[in-house]
Amino acid sequence: MVKYILKRIIQSIPLLLLITIISFLIINLAPGDPAAMFINPEKMTKVDIETIRHNLGLDKPLHIRYILWLKNMLKGDLGISFFKNRPVTEILMEALPNTIVLSIAATLLSIVIAIPAGIISALKRNTGWDYTFSTISFVGVSIPSFWFALMLLLVFGAKLGWLPIGGMRTNYEEFVLADRLRHLILPTIVLGFGNMATDMRYMRSAMLEVIRQDYIKTARSKGLAEKVVIFKHALRNALLPLITLFGFMIPGLIGGAAITESIFAWPGIGRIVVEANFTRDYPIIMGELVFTAVLVVLGSLIADVLYAIADPRIKYD
Structure with a gap:
């Protein structure tokens, strides 16, 4: 039974990886931009807008953003919430x-x-x-x-x-x-x-x-x-x-x-x-x-x- 459990855990790793790839693509390719919640085009310059996107990590190519997210996730870091400005792990563990x-x-x-x-x-x-x-x-x-x-x-x-x-x-x-x-x-x-x-x-x-x-x-x-x-x-x-x-x-x-x-x-x-x-x-x-x-x-x-x-x-x- 122990060997079977270990085997199933090892087999689940590629599945979990595939799930994260598909989920990341769907979320980031969906219409809309999270940075738009912080942007006021009438009062902000182009530099201000680019600064906001940079701070949110949205200025990098999609594949780079996924690799960075995956590296942090493997360390137990799910990132920082855009709007709550708190670690995601901390938010989820509280709830x-x-x-x-x-x-x-x-x-x-x-x-x-x-x-x-x-x-x-x-x-x-x-x-x-x-x-x-x-x-x-x-x-x-x-x-x-x-x-x-x-x-x-x-x-x-x-x-x-x-x-x-x-x-x-x-x-x-x-x-x-x-x-x-x-x-x-x-x-x-x-x-x-x-x-x-x-x-x-x-x-x-x-x-x-x-x-x-x-x-x-x-x-x-x-x-x-x-x-x-x-x-x-x-x-x-x-x-x-x-x-x-x-x-x-x-x-x-x-x-x-x-x-x-x-x-x-x-x-x-x-x-x-x-x-x-x-x-x-x-x-x-x-x-x-x-x-x-x-x-x-x-x-x-x-x-x-x-x-x-x-x-x-x-x-x-």
């Missing part, structure tokens, strides 16, 4: 814990609801339970997250006033757990609902396939209790597709939190990147893309490891 808290809460919500609902839906196929959970899953997949977020804000925030409509806390002078949890509820529901719907469908499909297998029929014929058959023999194999999906949920939650964090004013990485796109803050955008690419590789690797743990028959060489 990362907030995004992790939101992502973990959304993942737990998804798993806690999706797995039992998927099992019940499969075991009670073509009943009211199955139709109810299937409807919920289809609605969850179909509803745009921004619309769902706005509806929750309107109902539970503006109309009923039960929950705060934005931010991470009300009291900034001291840590109050209850206050943090109240702010966490709505963004967690929005971020977790889509994943919950997808996981529910996967769980139902996997469980339906497993309970038709011969070894399940054999277990039942031996007189084992239904709970033992389902939770000891069927569930472990039915979870295998979800384990693969879970590996890719990790970067998806980080990247997918952008809309949710922006709507709820949650101070996470997603919100920072949305702001960076509006201001064409290239260093922050590139830093987030590298971070997400690394998470995709790690997520795939984690899924493989968990897959082998769940199914001892699988061996990686």
Whole structure:
């Protein structure tokens, strides 16, 4: 297993390099100029404009700028934000814990609801339970997250006033757990609902396939209790597709939190990147893309490891 993990890490290096090249080209060749945010043609001379572009590092050829960025990135330096005038690494690390808290809460919500609902839906196929959970899953997949977020804000925030409509806390002078949890509820529901719907469908499909297998029929014929058959023999194999999906949920939650964090004013990485796109803050955008690419590789690797743990028959060489 250790050799396999090392091999996968080495194989991922060219992939990550290719991702950075493509991302850098797309960002820098997109219409618009970040220097325009600082330039006032009516009050600045040509020398002033060239000085601004030089200070931002935009006066060099594209390939030179990429090589310089890559050298600094390999040293752990993702550059300086154009508009915040702070190291990108420092900005992202400050926001990362907030995004992790939101992502973990959304993942737990998804798993806690999706797995039992998927099992019940499969075991009670073509009943009211199955139709109810299937409807919920289809609605969850179909509803745009921004619309769902706005509806929750309107109902539970503006109309009923039960929950705060934005931010991470009300009291900034001291840590109050209850206050943090109240702010966490709505963004967690929005971020977790889509994943919950997808996981529910996967769980139902996997469980339906497993309970038709011969070894399940054999277990039942031996007189084992239904709970033992389902939770000891069927569930472990039915979870295998979800384990693969879970590996890719990790970067998806980080990247997918952008809309949710922006709507709820949650101070996470997603919100920072949305702001960076509006201001064409290239260093922050590139830093987030590298971070997400690394998470995709790690997520795939984690899924493989968990897959082998769940199914001892699988061996990686």
